[in-house]
Amino acid sequence: NLNTLPEVLWIQPVPSSLIAPEGDPAEVAVARESIRLAFVAALQHLPPRQRAALILCEVLRWQASEVAELLDTSVASVNSALQRARSTLAARKVSADQPAPPLDDDDRALLARYVRAFERYDLDALTSLIHEDATQSMPPYDMWLSGRDDIFAWWWGPGIGCKDSRVIPTIAANESPAFGQYKPSATGDGFEPWALQVLELSGGRIVELTFFLDTASLFPLFGLPLHLDS
Numbered sequence: 001n002l003n004t005l006p007e008v009l010w011i012q013p014v015p016s017s018l019i020a021p022e023g024d025p026a027e028v029a030v031a032r033e034s035i036r037l038a039f040v041a042a043l044q045h046l047p048p049r050q051r052a053a054l055i056l057c058e059v060l061r062w063q064a065s066e067v068a069e070l071l072d073t074s075v076a077s078v079n080s081a082l083q084r085a086r087s088t089l090a091a092r093k094v095s096a097d098q099p100a101p102p103l104d105d106d107d108r109a110l111l112a113r114y115v116r117a118f119e120r121y122d123l124d125a126l127t128s129l130i131h132e133d134a135t136q137s138m139p140p141y142d143m144w145l146s147g148r149d150d151i152f153a154w155w156w157g158p159g160i161g162c163k164d165s166r167v168i169p170t171i172a173a174n175e176s177p178a179f180g181q182y183k184p185s186a187t188g189d190g191f192e193p194w195a196l197q198v199l200e201l202s203g204g205r206i207v208e209l210t211f212f213l214d215t216a217s218l219f220p221l222f223g224l225p226l227h228l229d230s
Helices: 025-045 048-059 064-071 075-091 105-120 123-129 148-155 215-221
Strands: 130-137 144-146 166-173 176-184 191-202 205-212
Touching: 048 064, 048 075, 064 075, 105 123, 105 166, 105 176, 105 191, 105 205, 123 130, 123 148, 130 148, 144 148, 166 191, 191 215
Parallel strands: 130 205
Antiparallel strands: 130 144, 166 176, 176 191, 191 205
């Protein structure tokens, strides 16, 4: 069964065009990379409370007292969660001094192949694109899949409804490639929004897939239509 996480612990994607869109170019670059780092690190490495503390304190610059009030906990608990988050990232050598390189031609070709393979639900093609140790999550649910085999077992099991989807590229989310996914409408009339897919790439493979399901809010934010014709 899928359990829904408390809303305060969700980590929602942000269009890259809305991240520090004005100001000194150097400051814009630092702000964008800090936000990309925080989102990627939180999604990959941290439990929910530490994620929330990291995003709220490090990115949004909230005071510990404000975070404590929001999470219904103590300031000491927030500071402890933030310190544990920082320690985890330091131990894993996650650093803003090692920014993700921009997408190159090979990355763009990889993403194009992924779109075609996902729309065909082509397991062989997807196997060559997704790293064997890739992970998948699906906010607002607490589902966490680790490894390509587990991901494919989900896609061909409970997630089989994604078969025959359409996938539309959109603007980057949190400085990562993003796509609108549409599932066939139950009425047979075109396609309805299902998820905003946000991908992480490394070494010529997809290493993380996050499917954000709040399409009513996210699709308009990312300029995606709320219906696709057949």
